[in-house]
Amino acid sequence: MYTLKEKEMIFVFTGPHGAGRKTVAEMSGSTLGLKQVISYTTRPQRPTEFDGQDYHFITSKQFADAQERNEFIEIGTINHHFYGIKSNDIQQMFLAGHNIYLILNRFGAATLKELYGDRVVRVFIYADRDILEKRMRESGDSEENIRLYLSHFEEEMAYREECEVSFENLDLAHTVFDLTKTLDETLGRNLVDLD
Ligand SMILES: Nc1ncnc2c1ncn2[C@@H]1O[C@H](COP(=O)(O)OP(=O)(O)OP(=O)(O)O)[C@@H](O)[C@H]1O
Numbered sequence: 001m002y003t004l005k006e007k008e009m010i011f012v013f014t015g016p017h018g019a020g021r022k023t024v025a026e027m028s029g030s031t032l033g034l035k036q037v038i039s040y041t042t043r044p045q046r047p048t049e050f051d052g053q054d055y056h057f058i059t060s061k062q063f064a065d066a067q068e069r070n071e072f073i074e075i076g077t078i079n080h081h082f083y084g085i086k087s088n089d090i091q092q093m094f095l096a097g098h099n100i101y102l103i104l105n106r107f108g109a110a111t112l113k114e115l116y117g118d119r120v121v122r123v124f125i126y127a128d129r130d131i132l133e134k135r136m137r138e139s140g141d142s143e144e145n146i147r148l149y150l151s152h153f154e155e156e157m158a159y160r161e162e163c164e165v166s167f168e169n170l171d172l173a174h175t176v177f178d179l180t181k182t183l184d185e186t187l188g189r190n191l192v193d194l195d
C-alpha cells in the first residue's frame, strides 16, 4: 500500500446513484488540479462510456488474475459485477504530483477511510429520490438499472452521517461553487478566490 506523504489527500465522492458525484467531482477537480483514479470493472461497457475514462473495462479472468497478484487496494461487488481500485494507480498519481479523487460506493469509501484515516475526506453528494429518478431517466439509464439503483437509496443516504462533508446537489453551479471552496480549504491552499 502506498504511504501518503505530508499534505497528500484523497477525496472520495460517494452518495446515491445519479446524485451528480461524477459531474461535480470532475468540475471541482479540474479547478483544483485533482486527478481521478479510475476503477477497474467487469461490468459491460455502456454505449455512452469510454474505456480508461469512465472505467477500465476488463474481463472476469483479468480481474481474478490482478486479484491473485494482490494489485487491488479495494474490491466491491455491485449487481454481480466486480469493481476495484489498483494500489499502483494511486501511487502513480501521487508520484506525478497530483492529489486524487475517487468515486466509490459507501463500502469502498469506508475501506479507503480505514486505510488512510485523516487523509481521506469523504464527500457525500445527494439529492432526493424523485430528482435522482428523473436524472437517471433523462440520462438514458434503463428502467431495470433505475429500479436496482433506487433499491439501495435509503442505505446509501444513511451513510451521509459518516462522511466528513456533504452537499445537496440541486443547482449545479451552487454545488460546484461550495464544493470547490470546501476542498480548496481542506487542501490548505486557498488558491481559489470564489467570493
Ligand atoms: N445539479 C444538477 N442538476 C441537474 N442535473 C444534474 C445535476 N448534477 C448532475 N446532473 C445530471 O445527472 C446525471 C447523473 O449525474 P452523474 O453521472 O454525475 O451522477 P453520479 O452520482 O456519478 O451517478 P452514476 O453513478 O449513476 O453516474 C447526469 O446526466 C448529470 O448531467
Ligand SMILES: Nc1nc2c(ncn2[C@@H]2O[C@H](COP(=O)(O)O)[C@@H](O)[C@H]2O)c(=O)[nH]1
Residues within 6 Å of the ligand: 017, 039, 040, 043, 074, 075, 076, 078, 083, 084, 085, 103, 104, 105, 107, 108, 109
Ligand atoms: N467499492 C467500489 N465502488 C465503486 C468502484 N468503482 C465504482 N464504484 C461505485 O459502484 C457503483 C456502480 O456504478 P456503475 O457505474 O456501474 O453504475 C457506483 O456507486 C460507483 O461509484 C470501486 O472500485 N469500488
